[in-house]
Amino acid sequence: MRGFYMKNKCLESDILRFLILLGSATIASSLLFITAGNSSNCAIFYMLAIFLISRYTTGYIWGILGSVIGVIAVNYFFTYPYMEIDFLRDGYPITFSGMLTVSLITTTTATHLNTQKQDALNREQMLEKINHFNNHLLSAKNKEEMLNLSISFLSELNHADVLFVPNEYQNDSFSNDTDNHFSEVYTDVNDPVIKEYIKTTLDKNELMTLEREEIYYTFLPISSSVHKWGTLVLYSKQPQTNQMELNRLMIPQLSLSLEHYSLIEHHQTLLMDSEKEKMRSNLLRAISHDLRTPLTGIIGSSSTYLEAKEYLDETNKDKLIHGILEDANWLLNMVENLLTITKISQETALVKKVPEPIEEVVSEALMRFQKRYPKSKVIVKIPDEFLMVPMDATLIEQVIINLLENAVKHSNTIKPTEFTVETKQSEVSFSIKDYGQGIPENRLASIFDGSPISTNDKNDRKKGMGIGLTICKTIILAHQGRILASNHPTGTIFSFYLPIEGGDSYENK
Structure with missing residues (x-):
């Protein structure tokens, strides 16, 4: 109905311009004939009118019709015998044939120029639409948003329902959910024509147009040299022939955008795999260091006790047993750290975050820390306001305990x-x-990579920071936070930051 209305309106406009211009030429010629008594220049007015008709109307018919009517009008009104049509007087056939030929040539030229101008305007509008479409594709955050954007754009452009059929069809689709007045929401592939296409043609990746029971279908496959994502199906009661060229130009842009996003995803996957491999190597190096030293101490102390217990007094025996106990507790703490990190998925590095009150998390961490180190003093400063932060409370408590333990x-x-x-x-x-003594400046950048810190202190050589800080970094990154280490004039500061907003699962970037 909309197309029929537009055609009628255009036809009415052409008729009105045709009548006005021919009428104006007749009036001007009449005034010239009455005032000057000269009819030789009357044809010029009609030729000018024919040129303007060809310029401001659509198609060739109006210019050709104007040429014929102009020749007849000049013969009837302004050529002797007046008010009669007579093309057979001496010289008249050649004169009027020449006038008709010039008028037709003028009409053809003007119409052709008009057509070229309209084609250029159409191309410009098409480029603007494609540019607008590309800008929206560039702003899309994922493939689903790109497809939904394309569905909405094609639906509005073609005044049709649009459905995406994935190449690996499993009864799922992205449907047009825009609120325009000419398109209904497509939610399922129940149409028999689309089902037939899925069964017979989907894998062939062919552009098709079909007409079934006064319904027009256009199948636009989306593919590249590497991937075949699926097909966009246009479905309406009117054929989409007017916009087919634009549709053909938009689909490659969508394919390129999807391919570009796939490459970005692949690159991110490679980076994440590389980061995981690096962290895995650091963890193994840290574990080998932090397990070997306390185990060596336990073996050495127990061997000394068993082999020389008859020569040791009670004080030295207690000292050896206390050393064994200390090393065993250290190993137990390390095992707890390893069990903690297993809560983070090895494949996706995700944690489940829920809002937790900061005061309770800090209190629980300090309580557990004080049980291990009852003689240690910690000055705590927290905001007076009630603060909820999305986190996995158990993991963050482990980070706090590890950092406090390192500080002590x-x-x-x-x-x-x-x-x-x-x-x-x-x-x-x-x-x-x-x-305390701080950390060497050349070690600050790699303090969280699992490498132990070498100092001159015997206790530090025995139990380096190693795996604890690597686990802290893994946990904080899995919360989409950040962790830093720096020196101040009289010691060291370890800081980590958690975003206030956000819940559920977040990916470790």
């Missing part, structure tokens, strides 16, 4: 450790500050 064991000071929690815009910071 490696700072070599009796000064208390400061633990501060602050809100900073869209994130919360947790800082553990000690007043």
Whole structure:
């Protein structure tokens, strides 16, 4: 109905312009004939009118019709005998044939120029639409958004319902969910024609147009040299022939965008695999270091006790047993760390985050830490406001315990450790500050990669930071946070940051 209305309106406009221009030429010629008594220039007005008719109407018919009517009008109104049609007087056939020929040539030229202008305008509009479409594709965040955007765009362009049929069809589809007045939402592939296409032609990747029971179908396959994603199906009661060229141009743009996004996904997967492999190597190196030293101590102390117990007094025996107990507790703590990290999926590095009150998480972590190190002093500063942060509470408690434990064991000071929690815009910071010997500057950049820190202290050589900090980094990254280490004038600060907004599962970037 919309197309029929537009055609009628265009026809009415052409008729009106045709009558006005011919009428104006007749009036002008009459005025010239009356005032000057000269009819030789009357044909010029009609030729000008014919040129304007050809220029401002659609198609060739109006110019040709104007040429015939102009020749007849000049003969009837302004050629002797007046008010009669007579093409047989001496010289008249040649004169009027020449006038008709010139008029037709003028009409053809003007119409052709008009057609070229309209074609150029159509191409410009097509390029604008394609550019608009490409800009939207570039802003899309994933493949599903690209497909939904294409469905909406094609639906509006063709005034048709649009459905995406994946190449590996499994009764799922992306349907047009726009709220325009000319398109209904397509939610399932129940149409028999589309079902037939899926069974017979989907894998062939062929562009097709069909007409069944006054319904027109256009099948636009989306593919590249590497992938075949599926087919966009246009479905309406009107053929989509007017926009077919634009449809053909849009589909390659969509294919290129999908291919580009696939390459980005593949690149990100490779980077993530590389990061996982690097972290796995660091973990193995840290485990080998942190397991070997306490095990060596346990073996050495137990061997000494068994072989020389008759020569040892009670004090030395207690010292050996205390060393064995200390090393065993260290191994137990390391096993807890390893069990903690297994909560993070090895394939996707995801954690389940739910809003947790900061005060309770910090309190629980400090309680567990104090049981291990009852003589350690920790000064805690947390905001007075009630603060909820999305996290896996057990994992974050383990991070806090690991960082506090490192501060106590490696700072070599009796000064208390400061633990501060602050809100900073869209994130919360947790800082553990000690007043010890600090970390060598050349080790700060790689402190979280699992490499132990070598110092001159015997206890530090025995139990390096190793695996603990690597696990801390893994946990914080899985929360989409960040962790840093830095020195201050009298010690070291370990800080990690968690985003305030967000829940459910987040991917480790």
